[in-house]
Amino acid sequence: ITGVVQARNGTEAVQEILAQRPDLVFLDVQMPEMDGFEVLREIGAESMPPVIFVTAHDKYAIQAFEVNAIDYLLTPVERAVLLALMSAGRPLRESADIQVHYGFSVKPAHRAKLKTLGLVETTPRPWTHSLTRKGWDWAKSELESAPPKGLMGLGPLYAVLNGLHRVLSPKGVTPEQFFQEGAIPPKADRLGADLSNAAWSSADETLALALQDIPTFERVLGRYEGALSGEAGAAMKQIRLASELVLQHVRQAASLRGLQAMYAKSEQAVFDPVEFESDDPMPAGAKAAVIKSPIVKSTATGPPIVVVRGLAEPA
Numbered sequence: 001i002t003g004v005v006q007a008r009n010g011t012e013a014v015q016e017i018l019a020q021r022p023d024l025v026f027l028d029v030q031m032p033e034m035d036g037f038e039v040l041r042e043i044g045a046e047s048m049p050p051v052i053f054v055t056a057h058d059k060y061a062i063q064a065f066e067v068n069a070i071d072y073l074l075t076p077v078e079r080a081v082l083l084a085l086m087s088a089g090r091p092l093r094e095s096a097d098i099q100v101h102y103g104f105s106v107k108p109a110h111r112a113k114l115k116t117l118g119l120v121e122t123t124p125r126p127w128t129h130s131l132t133r134k135g136w137d138w139a140k141s142e143l144e145s146a147p148p149k150g151l152m153g154l155g156p157l158y159a160v161l162n163g164l165h166r167v168l169s170p171k172g173v174t175p176e177q178f179f180q181e182g183a184i185p186p187k188a189d190r191l192g193a194d195l196s197n198a199a200w201s202s203a204d205e206t207l208a209l210a211l212q213d214i215p216t217f218e219r220v221l222g223r224y225e226g227a228l229s230g231e232a233g234a235a236m237k238q239i240r241l242a243s244e245l246v247l248q249h250v251r252q253a254a255s256l257r258g259l260q261a262m263y264a265k266s267e268q269a270v271f272d273p274v275e276f277e278s279d280d281p282m283p284a285g286a287k288a289a290v291i292k293s294p295i296v297k298s299t300a301t302g303p304p305i306v307v308v309r310g311l312a313e314p315a
Contacts, residue, residue, distance in 0.1 A: 005022065009031050009032040009033040010031045010032065010036070010039050013034070013039050014039055014043060017048070023049060023050070024049060024050050024051075025049050025051045027039060027052070077110050081098065081106055081110065082119060082120070082138060082139065082142075084098055085135065086136075086139040086175055089179030090180070091128050092128065093126045093128045094128070094309075095306060096126065099306065100305055105274055111127065118135075119134055136174070136176045142161060143168070203257075204307055207250070207259060208308040210254075211250065211251070211261060211295055212292055212310070214247055214250065217243070221239070259295055259296070259297050259307065260296060261295055263290040263293040264293065265290055268289060268290075268315055269287075269288050269289075270287065271283070271284060272284060272285075276294060277309050282312070282314060287315035288312035289313050289314070290311075291311040292310045292311040294308065
């Protein structure tokens, strides 16, 4: 320990934390002027050092970990995921829904934290998220909350959320009921179009996943064919020839839907979190080696959109 700084109240605590940038903060929940939770919100999740709550009351410890501490732990992207899930009122896929329609990327760290906090349920291939009961409780609290401190530019959004709360609360309607059940039903012809578009979107993502995995499948077949001889080798050759016919149909279907791979395996690329996931921390613009190529879909009015993100590692 190179130094210890004390504060007499919450206001001084904020000032000292911002000035000293300590490695660890022991934070009392009950303090004059600002309590411990208000200190967290004032500084913001991006700037707050690791915190150990100090309190003699169990009820405050529970509150720290179940309510306020969750809000403190959320980054802007994680908060955006939860708000997108709330507004959609249904599960959302990372690539086809959140990235394409909401314009931001969910990284493995965001995904893991939201699941660990118990706010979302997550399923893989494709990565899909939905709000849990705890997630909907968080959403309800956000409708009643002021904009989080330390997150610039969210005032107008929270003004809308507060207005929605003023409309729903007197009617006894929860956000879950409103967003899942209370939307105005579309006209019959529009409903059919929406269902058709949703089906095609799901089909495109499934087809993109198949297209992405073809190179891996072909490499595995090639290794087995090279390792076997005699009757087993001849049988494996027949399997490979039959599989090539099936894969040809998959490629043709993908082409008809405007789907294509951006890179070949081991090709060098510039890391873009919109296009790639990575198991290693990688900044945007870093040189990357492609493990799995992103699959993109051509559009008539603009650049291709990423349907399924690829996988990359540092080059």
